[in-house]
Amino acid sequence: xxxxxxxxxxxxxxxxxxxxxxxxxxxxxxxxxxxxxxxxxxxxxxxxxxxxxxxxxxxxxxxxxxxxxxxxxxxxxxxxxxxxxxxxxxxxxxxxxxxxxxxxxxxxxxxxxxxxxxxxxxxxxxxxxxxxxxxxxxxxxxxxxxxxxxxxxxxxxxxxxxxxxxxxxxxxxxxxxxxxxxxxxxxxxxxxxxxxxxxxxxxxxxxxxxxxxxxxxxxx
Amino acid sequence: xxxxxxxxxxxxxxxxxxxxxxxxxxxxxxxxxxxxxxxxxxxxxxxxxxxxxxxxxxxxxxxxxxxxxxxxxxxxxxxxxxxxxxxxxxxxxxxxxxxxxxxxxxxxxxxxxxxxxxxxxxxxxxxxxxxxxxxxxxxxxxxxxxxxxxxxxxxxxxxxxxxxxxxxxxxxxxxxxxxxxxxxxxxxxxxxxxxxxxxxxxxxxxxxxxxxx
Numbered sequence: 001x002x003x004x005x006x007x008x009x010x011x012x013x014x015x016x017x018x019x020x021x022x023x024x025x026x027x028x029x030x031x032x033x034x035x036x037x038x039x040x041x042x043x044x045x046x047x048x049x050x051x052x053x054x055x056x057x058x059x060x061x062x063x064x065x066x067x068x069x070x071x072x073x074x075x076x077x078x079x080x081x082x083x084x085x086x087x088x089x090x091x092x093x094x095x096x097x098x099x100x101x102x103x104x105x106x107x108x109x110x111x112x113x114x115x116x117x118x119x120x121x122x123x124x125x126x127x128x129x130x131x132x133x134x135x136x137x138x139x140x141x142x143x144x145x146x147x148x149x150x151x152x153x154x155x156x157x158x159x160x161x162x163x164x165x166x167x168x169x170x171x172x173x174x175x176x177x178x179x180x181x182x183x184x185x186x187x188x189x190x191x192x193x194x195x196x197x198x199x200x201x202x203x204x205x206x207x208x209x210x211x212x213x214x215x216x217x218x219x220x
Numbered sequence: 221x222x223x224x225x226x227x228x229x230x231x232x233x234x235x236x237x238x239x240x241x242x243x244x245x246x247x248x249x250x251x252x253x254x255x256x257x258x259x260x261x262x263x264x265x266x267x268x269x270x271x272x273x274x275x276x277x278x279x280x281x282x283x284x285x286x287x288x289x290x291x292x293x294x295x296x297x298x299x300x301x302x303x304x305x306x307x308x309x310x311x312x313x314x315x316x317x318x319x320x321x322x323x324x325x326x327x328x329x330x331x332x333x334x335x336x337x338x339x340x341x342x343x344x345x346x347x348x349x350x351x352x353x354x355x356x357x358x359x360x361x362x363x364x365x366x367x368x369x370x371x372x373x374x375x376x377x378x379x380x381x382x383x384x385x386x387x388x389x390x391x392x393x394x395x396x397x398x399x400x401x402x403x404x405x406x407x408x409x410x411x412x413x414x415x416x417x418x419x420x421x422x423x424x425x426x427x428x429x430x431x432x433x
Contacts, residue, residue: 059411061414062410062411062414062415062418063372063407063410063411063414064371064372064373064374064375064386064410065372065375066375066376066378066386067375067386067403067406067407067410070386070389070403071400071403071404071407074389074390074393074399074403075399075400075403075404076400077399078398078399078400079400152277152278155280156278156279156280156281157280158280159280159281159282159283159376160280160282160375160376162282162379163282163375163378163379169283170280170282170283170286173283173286174286177290183287183290183291183294184287184291184294184295187283187286187287187290187291188287190283191275191279191283191284191287194278194279194280194283195274195275195278195279197278198277198278199274199278
């Protein structure tokens with residue numbers, strides 16, 4: 001099979017693409033998670049600013065990811081804010097998924113029993129320490145299946161960035177297929193790579209589930 | 221943004237809507253079919269379907285659309301852009317829908333089946349008259365949720381050159397040199413479409429809850 005040997009010769013393109021996707025995915029989800037947690041923390045206050053955050057979160061949930069990337073990459077230069085494709089894609093990934101993470105955590109915060117928080121307040125926890133030490137760890141452990149789902153969605157959303165010319169896995173497959181004319185083999189390889197990454201994520205999720213069960217959080 | 225630009229935007233919205241509409245309507249039925257076949261547990265076929273669902277759920281729509289559009293001619297299948305987009309979106313959404321239908325199957329109570337058989341219904345009549353109506357009610361919120369996911373994912377079809385609601389903003393800004401207004405208007409249209417679906421989902425949830433399922 002000569003096409004498959006061509007694939008081996010073009011391995012550098014694919015390895016670079018894979019690294020590009022992984023870097024983009026890991027960095028952006030980490031930042032998005034932190035930003036999402038900060039948003040939920042700010043929502044605790046319940047003032048006008050948290051209303052703004054709520055509106056922003058709901059806004060993001062009704063938008064496709066690509067339109068946000070378009071806004072940052074094609075739209076903002078009109079206002080004089082210019083950035084390269086990678087930065088624009090990275091920032092849009094962070095903003096978009098932070099909104100989803102915040103929404104998942106907020107949903108769990110709403111159904112959290114009030115007694116625990118009151119007990120912590122009675123022990124003299126400040127609002128900041130109360131959130132980071134008591135509330136957030138529980139929210140994260142309880143919502144981990146949903147968070148894991150969102151991670152897989154975030155992985156798939158990185159592929160959209162190929163449209164705004166970010167160098168990642170799908171873009172690598174596209175450039176390899178146009179150079180060597182091996183569309184089937186190139187894309188089969190890339191689909192398998194995406195599949196493997198999401199299988200790893202699912203395994204990590206299962207491992208996290210065991211951790212949660214050990215801490216007595218599973219009552220489903 | 222003049223009238224011409226708005227007309228182009230609406231045309232893009234229409235392209236997105238009809239392509240997604242076809243993909244959704246085939247995908248829901250196909251998902252039910254896949255779930256039914258999986259429930260029958262036919263050896264070999266079952267493993268293939270598990271593999272298909274796992275792969276389709278892990279593959280980004282962009283990659284899948286490109287794969288279908290570029291590699292179909294290698295197998296002697298001639299697809300135009302719209303067909304490739306519909307096939308890709310259908311196969312993608314059917315995998316998610318199959319899991320939703322299967323969850324409805326698995327949570328269906330056995331006593332109803334026994335009661336229906338005791339009343340003299342055949343398996344087919346039981347499925348059509350008793351099981352399916354309840355399954356539709358209980359899985360409708362999930363299905364509508366998946367529809368809004370598909371519409372959020374549909375800009376992926378722009379990658380093979382279909383002028384959908386996202387891509388059309390490039391066309392407009394190529395004429396006006398002002399990219400911001402068309403993108404914001406496209407975002408507004410997406411918000412409108414997805415808000416309608418979210419509203420439908422809330423209604424479906426209310427109905428499912430009323431039937432206590």
